[in-house]
Amino acid sequence: MNKIVSKEFFSDKVVKLVIEAPLIAKARKAGHFVIVRVDDKGERVPLTIAGADIEKGTITLVVQTVGKSTVKLGNLNPGDYIADVVGPLGQATHIDKVGTVVCCGGGVGVAPLLPIVQAMKAAGNRVISVLAARSKDLIILEDEIRASSDEVIIMTDDGSYGTKGLVTEGVEQIIKREKVDQCVAIGPAVMMKFVSKLTAQYNIPTVVSLNAIMVDGTGMCGACRVTVGGKLRFVCIDGPEFDAHQVDFDELMMRLRSYKEVE
Amino acid sequence: MNMEDITARRNEPWRDELRKSMPAKDRTNIARVVMPELDPAYRITCNEEVNQGLTEEQALLEAKRCLDCPEPLCMTGCPVGINIPTFIKHIEKGEFLQAASTLKETSALPAVCGRVCPQEKQCESQCFYLKKLKKQPVAIGYLERFAADYSREHGTGEVPACAPANGIKIAVVGSGPCGLSFAGDMVKYGYDVTVFEALHEIGGVLKYGIPEFRLPNKFVDVEIDTLRKMGVTFVTDCIVGKTITYDDLHEMGFKGVFVASGAGLPRFMNIPGENLIGIMSCNEYLTRVNLMGAARQDWDTPVLSGKNVAVIGGGNTAMDSVRTARRLGAERAMIIYRRSEEEMPARKEEVEHAKAEGVEFMTLHNPIEYLGDETGKVTTMRLQRMELGEPDESGRRSPVEIEGAIEDVPVDTVIVAVGVSPNPLIPNTIKELEISRRGTIVVNEETMQSCLPDLYAGGDIVRGGATVILAMGDGRRAAAAMHEQLSK
Ligand SMILES: Cc1cc2nc3c(=O)[nH]c(=O)nc-3n(C[C@H](O)[C@H](O)[C@H](O)COP(=O)(O)OP(=O)(O)OC[C@H]3O[C@@H](n4cnc5c(N)ncnc54)[C@H](O)[C@@H]3O)c2cc1C
Ligand code: SF4
Ligand code: FES
Numbered sequence: 001m002n003k004i005v006s007k008e009f010f011s012d013k014v015v016k017l018v019i020e021a022p023l024i025a026k027a028r029k030a031g032h033f034v035i036v037r038v039d040d041k042g043e044r045v046p047l048t049i050a051g052a053d054i055e056k057g058t059i060t061l062v063v064q065t066v067g068k069s070t071v072k073l074g075n076l077n078p079g080d081y082i083a084d085v086v087g088p089l090g091q092a093t094h095i096d097k098v099g100t101v102v103c104c105g106g107g108v109g110v111a112p113l114l115p116i117v118q119a120m121k122a123a124g125n126r127v128i129s130v131l132a133a134r135s136k137d138l139i140i141l142e143d144e145i146r147a148s149s150d151e152v153i154i155m156t157d158d159g160s161y162g163t164k165g166l167v168t169e170g171v172e173q174i175i176k177r178e179k180v181d182q183c184v185a186i187g188p189a190v191m192m193k194f195v196s197k198l199t200a201q202y203n204i205p206t207v208v209s210l211n212a213i214m215v216d217g218t219g220m221c222g223a224c225r226v227t228v229g230g231k232l233r234f235v236c237i238d239g240p241e242f243d244a245h246q247v248d249f250d251e252l253m254m255r256l257r258s259y260k261e262v263e
Numbered sequence: 264m265n266m267e268d269i270t271a272r273r274n275e276p277w278r279d280e281l282r283k284s285m286p287a288k289d290r291t292n293i294a295r296v297v298m299p300e301l302d303p304a305y306r307i308t309c310n311e312e313v314n315q316g317l318t319e320e321q322a323l324l325e326a327k328r329c330l331d332c333p334e335p336l337c338m339t340g341c342p343v344g345i346n347i348p349t350f351i352k353h354i355e356k357g358e359f360l361q362a363a364s365t366l367k368e369t370s371a372l373p374a375v376c377g378r379v380c381p382q383e384k385q386c387e388s389q390c391f392y393l394k395k396l397k398k399q400p401v402a403i404g405y406l407e408r409f410a411a412d413y414s415r416e417h418g419t420g421e422v423p424a425c426a427p428a429n430g431i432k433i434a435v436v437g438s439g440p441c442g443l444s445f446a447g448d449m450v451k452y453g454y455d456v457t458v459f460e461a462l463h464e465i466g467g468v469l470k471y472g473i474p475e476f477r478l479p480n481k482f483v484d485v486e487i488d489t490l491r492k493m494g495v496t497f498v499t500d501c502i503v504g505k506t507i508t509y510d511d512l513h514e515m516g517f518k519g520v521f522v523a524s525g526a527g528l529p530r531f532m533n534i535p536g537e538n539l540i541g542i543m544s545c546n547e548y549l550t551r552v553n554l555m556g557a558a559r560q561d562w563d564t565p566v567l568s569g570k571n572v573a574v575i576g577g578g579n580t581a582m583d584s585v586r587t588a589r590r591l592g593a594e595r596a597m598i599i600y601r602r603s604e605e606e607m608p609a610r611k612e613e614v615e616h617a618k619a620e621g622v623e624f625m626t627l628h629n630p631i632e633y634l635g636d637e638t639g640k641v642t643t644m645r646l647q648r649m650e651l652g653e654p655d656e657s658g659r660r661s662p663v664e665i666e667g668a669i670e671d672v673p674v675d676t677v678i679v680a681v682g683v684s685p686n687p688l689i690p691n692t693i694k695e696l697e698i699s700r701r702g703t704i705v706v707n708e709e710t711m712q713s714c715l716p717d718l719y720a721g722g723d724i725v726r727g728g729a730t731v732i733l734a735m736g737d738g739r740r741a742a743a744a745m746h747e748q749l750s751k
Binding site: 023024027037041042043044068069072083084085086087088089215216218219220221222223225226227232237251254255257258259 | 461462463499500501502505506507508527528529531533538539540541543544546547550551555556561562563564565567638639686687688
């Protein structure tokens with residue numbers, strides 16, 4: 001049982017939760033995720049750790065309340081308990097000083113991106129962040145991202161904030177302007193697919209964090225399997241981050257639809 | 264157990280008297296008991312346990328069949344050397360609780376083993392009846408289950424006595440049968456035992472893998488409760504190597520670590536189309552249904568389980584999956600196995616139960632490709648027909664392809680049950696540990712000690728996919744050895 005310490009809505013569908021989990025707070029690194037089971041009859045849902053406070057023994061999750069379980073989670077209040085939180089899972093992000101890094105986040109993908117932006121900056125990189133969403137009210141964590149970025153570009157579909165256009169346009173604008181040594185993209189699968197296509201044209205090494213369907217998160221079930229470089233990999237233990245240019249995004253998007261009809 | 268002990272116990276006066284109470288000839292004329300079971304048409308509509316257990320009358324009669332052999336062959340077939348004639352003769356005498364105590368001397372989980380052991384390959388395969396009389400063996404497994412169930416239902420419920428607490432902290436990684444049996448013995452020796460489990464439930468495969476209709480969870484929970492009462496601490500949602508490390512365990516004051524993390528990694532066949540929607544591992548399928556309550560009212564986890572379900576494989580996991588599919592409404596549930604039925608590693612009873620429940624057996628068939636529709640859902644399984652060739656190194660006759668014999672079968676769900684590999688989490692996170700090429704932890708076979716002096720291991724993480732009884736035996740041997748080392 002893990003207690004919810006605080007809760008804050010970023011928008012009506014995006015909520016930030018701070019949860020007591022001292023062991024996970026201590027062990028986690030950028031890129032790690034947890035599996036959460038809201039109550040005794042709940043699903044096991046993977047959520048990336050957006051931040052942690054070792055002293056307070058808490059971790060931060062940013063949740064888009066779109067499915068049954070995430071809506072349940074969003075309905076909990078400070079003082080309530082979550083049945084299970086297990087982690088940290090997955091491989092931590094590989095952080096190196098490479099030069100200029102473009103970090104792009106789409107929608108709630110900005111939450112898992114934040115610790116990577118912070119770690120990339122701390123490692124001495126020039127960090128340019130590109131945040132994208134449908135409209136202004138869906139841009140989250142902008143201040144936190146700004147605090148660790150040399151420059152922030154905002155893209156919205158409807159032009160209600162920043163520049164009107166897709167995330168790829170924002171990224172391409174940077175690539176055309178200066179030398180980019182690495183790109184990190186986290187967001188909906190289709191967004192990552194197109195960022196990956198773009199950076200492949202320019203030969204820029206790119207890392208994506210995949211949001212596969214999971215059950216256990218420990219390598220036991222294979223629900224999270226993806227094809228990377230023609231090989232079978234499990235997102236929960238081999239990932240969640242992979243070389244974007246090797247990922248079979250079409251298969252990933254197909255597999256993400258597995259339970260569409262059931263839900 | 265050595266021969267002297269066996270003889271000494273056999274020579275106790277009550278045994279002698281009992282043997283003389285009925286001529287051997289009369290004993291051998293009794294027909295083997297038939298396990299009462301639920302009607303197949305009914306049982307596929309629910310999750311109730313199929314085998315109903317022997318009645319007292321049935322058990323008393325079956326126990327009479329046992330000849331109380333001077334050199335009990337059955338015991339040579341038991342991986343942990345249960346004193347089989349002693350427990351059976353206690354049953355014959357009506358001393359059901361003593362029968363259960365005899366079982367408990369060697370087996371930590373008799374109610375489980377009586378249900379899931381492959382007796383036809385172990386004790387019963389060696390029984391004098393089968394070997395010498397060419398008759399059906401004594402139903403040792405059924406009797407084991409009877410005694411264990413009786414003691415659970417009628418026993419005093421007293422928890423086993425433990426030695427005075429010695430304050431030494433011991434960590435167990437994994438709560439399957441191996442970890443549980445180790446924990447039980449260590450707490451009896453007086454240690455302060457904590458079991459760390461990655462999942463949210465205690466029990467390992469007994470909970471997430473083996474279905475309710477074969478092993479009801481409540482029986483496993485009774486064993487876990489007893490361990491709790493004896494003082495074992497259970498910590499769920501804690502992955503050793505991730506949440507806490509081996510070094511953390513030392514910092515926390517643990518003086519010994521036992522790794523029983525199982526063989527959790529599912530294998531796939533790596534054939535075209537295997538990632539289509541509707542194709543999953545048996546672990547995923549069974550975990551969704553057994554652990555996550557998919558298909559139960561009010562539970563959130565979904566599971567894909569269609570009308571035409573193919574299960575690839577011939578082991579217990581395959582049988583459990585295909586029988587689960589029938590219960591979830593499959594009209595056509597098929598086992599696809601590349602060898603013949605004789606080579607199937609599953610327990611014989613499971614194969615028979617599956618057949619009675621209307622499962623189709625397509626033996627000597629092997630999938631080579633899956634085809635799907637435009638949305639990515641699997642629709643067709645392409646099978647290669649096989650025939651048996653020469654025996655391979657495992658002694659099984661290896662299947663060879665019949666050229667050109669290919670057929671397509673419509674499917675909407677495919678469950679891949681072609682085996683598991685050792686869980687790589689611990690091997691990957693403790694660098695100094697010696698790991699075999701198969702990914703198992705290398706240990707001294709007698710003591711279960713790894714190359715790290717304070718780390719012992721057992722069960723599937725050492726053997727690859729094995730059995731409950733072997734996992735349990737490992738746990739007990741490791742406990743004895745670790746206790747000896749720590750007592751020095
Ligand atoms: C569906 C199915 C049916 C079977 N049927 C039979 C049968 O009829 N008869 C039979 O004899 N055998 C059967 N088996 C095999 C038998 O269940 C196994 O051999 C046995 O369970 C192995 O026991 P174990 O304790 O080594 O591992 P497991 O039961 O696998 O338990 C390992 C536990 O460790 C946990 N774990 C793993 N890594 C970590 C970590 N790093 N930190 C914390 N916890 C961790 C896992 O979550 C798991 O709960 C079956 C197996 C399956 C899957
Ligand atoms: S071999 Fe068969 S008859 Fe002999 S002691 Fe064992 S169970 Fe009884
Ligand atoms: S979620 Fe089960 S193997 Fe990755």
